[in-house]
Amino acid sequence: MLLLLRPKLMKRKTFIQNTITAYLGLMITPALLSSCRKEDLLPDSNFSGKVIIIGAGAAGLYAGFILKSLGIDFTILEASNKAGGRLGKLTDFADFPIDLGAQWLHGRNSVLGDLAQNSGTAISVDNSEARYWFNGGLVATNPLNWDFEDQDNLPDVSFLAYAEQNGFGAEYKFLVEQIAGDFGADSSEISAKWTKAEEEEWNSGETDYKFQETFFDLIDKNITATISDRIHLNTVVSKIDYSGDQLTVTDNASINYNADKIIITVPITVLQDEDIEFVPALPAAKTEAFNKIGMGAGMKVFLKFSSKFYDENIGGGEICAAYADEITGKTGNDNILLAFVMGKQAEYLTSLGSDLEITNALLSELDNMYDNQATASFMDAHVENWTTHPYIKGAYSFSTIGIGDARSIATESIDNKLFFAGEAMNINGHHQTVHGAAETGYREVINLLKSE
Amino acid sequence: MKTNLFILFMLAFGTAKSQTVRIDLGYSHLYSLQLDRAIQTYNFSRPNLTEKQPFIQHGFISAVTVYFKRNENLKSGFSAKHTYFSSSVSNPNAAIKFNYHMFDLGYALNYRKPSSKLFGEVGVYAVVGSLTKQLNGEPFTSDGSPVHSWQFGGLINLNLGYLMTISERLKLAPFISANFSPYLSKGESESVINQTSGLVYESYTTFFRFEAGLSIHYDRVAK
Numbered sequence: 001m002l003l004l005l006r007p008k009l010m011k012r013k014t015f016i017q018n019t020i021t022a023y024l025g026l027m028i029t030p031a032l033l034s035s036c037r038k039e040d041l042l043p044d045s046n047f048s049g050k051v052i053i054i055g056a057g058a059a060g061l062y063a064g065f066i067l068k069s070l071g072i073d074f075t076i077l078e079a080s081n082k083a084g085g086r087l088g089k090l091t092d093f094a095d096f097p098i099d100l101g102a103q104w105l106h107g108r109n110s111v112l113g114d115l116a117q118n119s120g121t122a123i124s125v126d127n128s129e130a131r132y133w134f135n136g137g138l139v140a141t142n143p144l145n146w147d148f149e150d151q152d153n154l155p156d157v158s159f160l161a162y163a164e165q166n167g168f169g170a171e172y173k174f175l176v177e178q179i180a181g182d183f184g185a186d187s188s189e190i191s192a193k194w195t196k197a198e199e200e201e202w203n204s205g206e207t208d209y210k211f212q213e214t215f216f217d218l219i220d221k222n223i224t225a226t227i228s229d230r231i232h233l234n235t236v237v238s239k240i241d242y243s244g245d246q247l248t249v250t251d252n253a254s255i256n257y258n259a260d261k262i263i264i265t266v267p268i269t270v271l272q273d274e275d276i277e278f279v280p281a282l283p284a285a286k287t288e289a290f291n292k293i294g295m296g297a298g299m300k301v302f303l304k305f306s307s308k309f310y311d312e313n314i315g316g317g318e319i320c321a322a323y324a325d326e327i328t329g330k331t332g333n334d335n336i337l338l339a340f341v342m343g344k345q346a347e348y349l350t351s352l353g354s355d356l357e358i359t360n361a362l363l364s365e366l367d368n369m370y371d372n373q374a375t376a377s378f379m380d381a382h383v384e385n386w387t388t389h390p391y392i393k394g395a396y397s398f399s400t401i402g403i404g405d406a407r408s409i410a411t412e413s414i415d416n417k418l419f420f421a422g423e424a425m426n427i428n429g430h431h432q433t434v435h436g437a438a439e440t441g442y443r444e445v446i447n448l449l450k451s452e
Numbered sequence: 453m454k455t456n457l458f459i460l461f462m463l464a465f466g467t468a469k470s471q472t473v474r475i476d477l478g479y480s481h482l483y484s485l486q487l488d489r490a491i492q493t494y495n496f497s498r499p500n501l502t503e504k505q506p507f508i509q510h511g512f513i514s515a516v517t518v519y520f521k522r523n524e525n526l527k528s529g530f531s532a533k534h535t536y537f538s539s540s541v542s543n544p545n546a547a548i549k550f551n552y553h554m555f556d557l558g559y560a561l562n563y564r565k566p567s568s569k570l571f572g573e574v575g576v577y578a579v580v581g582s583l584t585k586q587l588n589g590e591p592f593t594s595d596g597s598p599v600h601s602w603q604f605g606g607l608i609n610l611n612l613g614y615l616m617t618i619s620e621r622l623k624l625a626p627f628i629s630a631n632f633s634p635y636l637s638k639g640e641s642e643s644v645i646n647q648t649s650g651l652v653y654e655s656y657t658t659f660f661r662f663e664a665g666l667s668i669h670y671d672r673v674a675k
Binding site for chain 2: 066108115117119203222428429439
């Protein structure tokens with residue numbers, strides 16, 4: 001085409017020379033410039049040592065998933081008898097699979113949203129409606145017309161205190177509890193200020209999705225299955241000695257595991273309770289930071305009924321502030337109602353001492369809401385109490401009053417030897433979530449490789 | 453594309469007082485560490501993807517400059533550029549494409565000795581970047597809205613060309629161009645690409661753009 005536009009005032013030979021030169025230049029330039037780019041994130045890392053990951057929850061599994069892709073030697077030590085952490089699956093209770101732990105994918109703009117998309121995992125939007133228990137009746141509109149996230153300059157007080165400051169008295173307590181429960185906390189313990197600050201970092205999307213199968217399956221089939229040979233189950237770590245160049249992890253059977261780097265992904269409660277002895281002891285600032293991060297009690301109770309007398313969601317109960325129809329997003333016929341119990345409500349139910357007492361307490365509340373239909377149609381119950389799980393000891397982390405930058409301090413590596421991951425260690429606003437935990441898993445692999 | 457051509461046309465011929473109108477078409481190569489790091493982190497953190505996401509680096513530039521001042525060696529004028537970059541890859545169940553548009557608006561100073569066919573140009577521009585994502589050919593949405601990142605900054609442009617006369621009013625000029633931006637805000641680029649914010653710790657705010665192409669120079673007033 002350029003030849004057709006040959007300038008009248010230029011000699012033919014000169015024009016052809018110039019045109020060929022220009023074409024060659026245009027063709028070579030992209031390749032030349034592209035060759036300057038390095039595809040790898042960490043092209044200069046030459047780490048070839050051994051990594052031990054403590055905990056096979058989402059963070060630990062994802063860290064292993066990355067390490068395997070890099071060809072780095074690693075072992076995952078898991079205290080319980082299964083991988084998945086706070087993910088679990090119940091298959092023999094209903095005619096559809098049930099998530100015992102995390103079950104909602106909070107927004108699909110995340111690494112696990114990608115994984116669901118790439119793996120062809122079926123998810124659907126949870127558009128279920130709610131009614132609210134208020135002043136002895138169920139109402140369609142939430143009487144607690146208060147969205148703390150829209151408020152500016154929130155004080156560092158609890159949700160409950162802030163609701164009271166805004167004129168919502170005692171009759172609203174369990175509606176406030178429902179909001180706090182979403183954050184895995186009791187309304188008297190979670191900070192309005194810091195929760196909002198962290199929520200502002202949230203960028204995964206506000207839409208909740210449910211899995212046709214389970215969240216557990218997403219992780220189990222796509223991640224755990226690829227690294228299952230590296231996972232040592234029933235291995236309770238009791239001591240980490242990082243005093244020398246060679247690190248030693250000791251389990252409660254006195255078996256030692258040597259490593260060059262350790263990624264610790266246990267729940268924050270395990271660190272707070274000092275279930276693992278560190279040699280030398282962790283810096284005081286570190287342990288103080290651990291203790292500022294909240295993690296309250298939490299349980300999920302699945303109630304099976306012969307008829308569906310209940311609403312898709314029920315908020316504001318005194319025994320349980322949040323019930324949800326478990327069939328949402330699933331394919332099945334059984335009537336399963338989930339009681340999602342958090343904070344002091346979970347502590348109270350745990351104190352009752354048995355699954356039967358817990359079930360009876362919930363049935364009593366539902367009978368009160370639905371004219372005794374709960375007990376009349378009750379068939380079975382399954383109680384999954386994460387609070388009494390010896391290696392979890394709670395629901396998920398929340399931001400306490402005065403938490404400040406504790407998560408950031410808790411996350412910092414120690415001597416480029418110990419690295420901390422897990423949902424509580426997410427400082428990008430995605431704590432409390434499975435995808436937030438996964439993000440910290442790969443983040444700490446990056447930090448580990450950078451430290452070399 | 454039609455909109456861009458229309459804008460180019462309007463800018464080129466709608467400025468009655470202009471003396472020379474220059475239209476550029478060419479290849480653009482982007483070197484942006486903030487986008488590179490996000491893509492690298494994205495690929496690093498998704499080992500399940502068999503096909504890795506390429507850098508956002510190859511693009512197509514179209515520009516129009518309207519020169520309205522002139523002395524013997526020097527002319528200057530307003531310049532508007534649009535550069536479109538993309539990065540696409542297909543994996544099972546997910547064809548991901550990032551679209552990155554850069555809009556530059558600025559002022560350019562062009563120098564050429566009447567006896568020489570070579571010219572040089574320096575320009576200062578304000579830049580607006582727009583980054584979006586497509587999934588399987590559709591805009592990727594979160595909560596019903598397409599994910600999007602706006603970025604703002606400025607750049608300095610150096611341009612060298614070689615004029616070839618077609619007719620008294622029309623000239624062609626192959627050119628090469630180097631652009632440096634000392635600052636371009638990060639915006640939500642990490643969120644659009646890697647779906648995190650603050651995880652790609654370094655906050656790179658500079659970028660380079662290298663261009664090569666062909667410009668058409670039209671003198672509205674015959675010499």
